[in-house]
Amino acid sequence: MAMCSRFCPPVPTQFRRRPISCFPISSQSLVSFKCFSVQPSSSTPKDELPARIGFLGLGIMGSPMAQNLIKAGCDVTVWNRTKSKCDPLISLGAKYKSSPEEVAASCDVTFAMLADPESAIEVACGNHGAAGGMSPGKGYVDVSTVDVPTSTLISSRIKSTGALYLEAPVSGSKKPAEDGQLIFLTAGDKSLYETAAPFLDIMGKSRFYLGDVGNGAAMKLVVNMIMGSMMASFSEGLLLSEKVGLDPSILVEVISQGAISSPMYSMKGPSMVQSLYPTAFPLKHQQKDLRLALGLAESVSQPTPIAAAANELYKVAKSRGLSNQDFSAVIEALKVKLEQEK
Numbered sequence: 001m002a003m004c005s006r007f008c009p010p011v012p013t014q015f016r017r018r019p020i021s022c023f024p025i026s027s028q029s030l031v032s033f034k035c036f037s038v039q040p041s042s043s044t045p046k047d048e049l050p051a052r053i054g055f056l057g058l059g060i061m062g063s064p065m066a067q068n069l070i071k072a073g074c075d076v077t078v079w080n081r082t083k084s085k086c087d088p089l090i091s092l093g094a095k096y097k098s099s100p101e102e103v104a105a106s107c108d109v110t111f112a113m114l115a116d117p118e119s120a121i122e123v124a125c126g127n128h129g130a131a132g133g134m135s136p137g138k139g140y141v142d143v144s145t146v147d148v149p150t151s152t153l154i155s156s157r158i159k160s161t162g163a164l165y166l167e168a169p170v171s172g173s174k175k176p177a178e179d180g181q182l183i184f185l186t187a188g189d190k191s192l193y194e195t196a197a198p199f200l201d202i203m204g205k206s207r208f209y210l211g212d213v214g215n216g217a218a219m220k221l222v223v224n225m226i227m228g229s230m231m232a233s234f235s236e237g238l239l240l241s242e243k244v245g246l247d248p249s250i251l252v253e254v255i256s257q258g259a260i261s262s263p264m265y266s267m268k269g270p271s272m273v274q275s276l277y278p279t280a281f282p283l284k285h286q287q288k289d290l291r292l293a294l295g296l297a298e299s300v301s302q303p304t305p306i307a308a309a310a311n312e313l314y315k316v317a318k319s320r321g322l323s324n325q326d327f328s329a330v331i332e333a334l335k336v337k338l339e340q341e342k
């Protein structure tokens, strides 16, 4: 990479890395990779992070991620379709540019955290999109959850400019984003992965490098397919327990102590019992991820009947106006159904 000596930040010494696993990516390519457990211990001095970082998309996830970069002393330039969401970050010291193209032109590495495939393509490849500001020596890191064809398309467009591309969708929601505890599922240009690693370590607790473009997107969709089905199943259990006269709060407690315990159930269960769904992961995005995961399964003829059924439930929830509630609001779709059956 032409600008590497200026643009590659040294890995801050306070980030301690511990290899935790090594396993194959797929049956076709038995490429092993390391993942790291990363424990940022303090904020990073400005002079250790000389790169200019762009951040496009300041929603529930993008805002705290960009904020963590700024707080760590990075030189951050932001853009968001709704400009007002840039203001709190500008107050913290971020610069502002009025298009993704201008951000990319003025930065070394540009991150993008957009809603879905359509917006990710628009921001990367559309009019005044980031690709217009890309050139050799720069890098584009898309951390949105999209499908493999979308990431492949964006990769081609970015790489046609001579720049590098990394997909890096995240596992972890609003709170992990605020706490710098995300899990990055990366794939694409290895040298950009290495360049971006110190920044990923500011925003996250671990990172996986999965090889070719598409593997990060696919991994994220599989994880979220499981998550969406788990939440649908949990919802059924809560409602069934109540219908047979049990206390659903006690069900949450019982589950938390056994083999099917999950932080997700413990975190979301108490508010679901009260019919409260403060948005961390919008339901519309969970349905999008199930839809994309089902497309992925279709592409390899893998039966996924549980996920298909869960997807239908999220679609019902969307049609009932719950798109912008937390995805745990999927339980409401079952409540309505049961009432109609009476």
Ligand SMILES: NC(=O)C1=CN([C@@H]2O[C@H](COP(=O)(O)OP(=O)(O)OC[C@H]3O[C@@H](n4cnc5c(N)ncnc54)[C@H](OP(=O)(O)O)[C@@H]3O)[C@@H](O)[C@H]2O)C=CC1
Pocket: 056, 057, 058, 059, 060, 061, 062, 080, 081, 082, 085, 113, 114, 115, 116, 118, 119, 122, 123, 143, 144, 145, 146, 170, 171, 172, 173, 174, 280, 281, 282, 285, 286
């Ligand atoms: N929330 C969560 O818990 C997690 C979310 N994700 C994934 O991260 C991504 C972002 O999620 P989240 O931050 O929650 O979503 P939000 O809905 O809060 O933010 C979406 C962002 O995309 C922008 N956007 C949407 N459409 C367009 C468009 N056509 N052109 C330009 N910008 C657009 C929005 O801009 P504007 O402000 O103008 O609307 C906003 O910045 C999604 O892919 C999601 O699946 C991954 C892990 C966890």
Ligand SMILES: O=CC(=O)O
Pocket: 145, 170, 171, 172, 173, 224, 281
């Ligand atoms: O994509 C959502 C998450 O919680 O991870």
